Amino acid sequence: MSAETQMERKIIDFLRQNGKSIALTIAKEIGLDKSTVNRHLYNLQRSNQVFNSNEKPPVWDLMEKTNGIKQTVKTPEQKSLTTTAETCEEKHVRDLLKSGGLKACQIAKDLGQPRKTVNKQLYSMMQTGKVKKCEISSLWLLEGEESNESHSQESDHRLGSVAGLSQSFDVITKLGEGGFGCVFKVKHKFDGKIYAVKKVVLTGEADSEVKALARLDHPNIVRYITCWPDSESCTSNQDRNQVSNTSGSSSCGVTFDRAGCEERNDEDDEDDDDDVDVSDVTSRMESLGSTAELASAAGPSGNLDPLNHSRMYLFIQMEFCEGGTLTTWIRVRNRMNKQRIAVEIHKIFYEIVSGVEYIHSNSLIHRDLKPDNILFGMDGKVKIGDFGLVAAQTNHSGGPVERTKRRGTLQYMSPEQENKRNYDEKTDIFPLGLIWFEMLWKLSTGMERAELLKDLRNQRFPEGFCDSYPTENKFIEKMLSFAPEDRPPAKDIKEKLEKFFSLDEDLLSQKTI
Incomplete structure (x- = not known):
């Protein structure tokens, strides 16, 4: 019998012997913390072994008492309403996560619900494979979304040693991520200043972004500083590529005038073909040809050498906007x-x-x-x-x-x-x-x-x-x-x-x- 099953058996035995009770009382009597007892109670409720009242705090009891007389069981109509309500709550959570990963506290604020209620909902959805939690950033994500790849890539790195950044920067934290890249808050090892660095797979689309940034110089646009390509070794793991801890060979930086960008959140599910040629964005800025050539060589997936699983990335350095979004x-x-x-x-x-x-x-x-x-x-x-x-x-x-x-x-x-x-x-x-x-x-x-x-x-x-x-x-x-x-x-x-x-x-x- 697993430890989880043993704990749930203790809860059932307590309710058999003592009758209905609140989670705090059960926790004290069987020697577990309240949150653990609550989690097991809701698991037992989903398997129709216990039920709770509408009181605050909820009072729990067994669906069927020890004398063989059944407790009041929900009618099919009531079960249908409960299922509909649970489905509705899941839909609300899914709608919020469609725009990217969020922490539980933010989901709770957006839904106007208590943090504990949202946590229960999230862990319940995780058990059914609908959402997943990134342990490094504590962000909740939809299972199977494109952003999962960047999460799994990042999970193999310590923040202080991200390949392509470790030579010149100390990585402070990850500011955000989407399906096509992530943004880090970094401190330059030599000038001591704080910057934001965006890391994206080097494709024609990334090249378009950099070339556009090089043209823009305005007080109401994030200031762009420089960019550089770098490679990382990737190994195939069935459904996703995961980045290894090998440090990439850093190429020389490509510096332009001014402008900038921040994290991109692309929620489109279609292909990644850009709708305009790179040269359309920059009027054929020949001085920026180095990134265009690399992007062309990398192809749409950014893999320069499929045999060696080598993937090219573009790092874009810009001013750090400490005032938030x-x-x-x-x-x-x-x-x-x-x-x-x-x-x-x-x-x-x-x-x-x-x-x-x-x-x-x-x-x-x-x-x-x-x-x-x-x-x-x-x-x-x-x-x-x-x-x-x-x-x-x-x-x-x-x-x-x-x-x-x-x-x-x-x-x-x-x-x-x-x-x-x-x-x-x-x-x-x-x-x-x-x-x-x-x-x-x-x-x-x-x-x-x-x-x-x-x-x-x-x-x-x-x-x-x-x-x-x-x-x-x-x-x-x-x-x-x-x-x-x-x-x-x-x-x-x-x-x-x-x-x-x-x-x-x-x-x-x-x-x-």
Whole structure:
């Protein structure tokens, strides 16, 4: 008999001898901690051996008492309702994890539920193979998602000795990760400064990102510093490649002017073919040919030598934005009772629009604007990051570009980005409307946010928003127009913000946060 079975047998024996009881009493009597007893009680409940009351704390008892008389058993209708409720809870958790790994405490906050309740749900889903937990980062992930590969790759490393970084940097922590890369917070061993370094498989798409970053120099875009390729040895393990501890041979760095990026979260399930040639993004910047050649040699999977399982990566160094993300900014204010300061919101949004206007003026489209990809720098200024999906507005001859559908984050992508292959820079205006709304309107839970964003995509605003923010409502409504041609360009939005919200130069020069 296993140790787990023995403990559950002790709980059953206690209930037989003493009758119904709460978890704390059971734990004291059988010499286990309360959390362990709770876990076993819920396991026994799932196997229909015990049941609990609706009291707080729950009172537990056996489904069938020792005298052979059955306890009240749930009717098929009640069982159906319970199953439906459990399925609904699992759906909520899955919806949150679709955008990437999250810690249990964050899931609890987004769902508006106690941490213990969410933990029970997560471990229950893990037992049925629906989710998994990354032990290093304590992030919960959907089982089978693309991000699993980067987690399994990272699990073979100590953070202080990530291949490709160990020669020049001490790795402090991992800031985030997605299906195509991860971002580390690092300290340079020689200049002593803190930076963010993004590690991605070296493909044509990664090359496009770096070349776009090299062109951009704006106070509202994360500052880019340099990049370098590196290799790691990979061994096949049936379903996934895992990275070994061999240190890669570091190539010389490729340094450009300025700009930057942050972690990319690509939720698209289609192939990785970029919808625009690398040279379209950079107007054939010949000085950057070294990474293009490596990317071409690496192929779409980034494997230079399949025989030796050698994979090429690109490391992108940029400024570290210690002010956090707009997602955190929004969540903090959602927890605050006091009214939001409209001037602060409009100033932040003005800086976001300024960055987007600059991106568009360079004939580029960001394609993945969302609160996670908007950061705050040391000076409190907005910094737009993550250019992993950057694309040219037109081809060499100025014509439309055939693009890959559903590239980006589903909750924020425009209708045409989701359904069409031809679209222009107006696709970035749609998520700006959603972001502005999130900054203005208090949302209590993650599920409320998901429902409201879905309604907003169809221009259904919550009751009271128009009365509270009449001017903003008109702007956002135009930005969320289904037809791209009906949305205002970033330049016009910026001018209207200055005019309608009195954003003078003195105010704009102040710190945002």
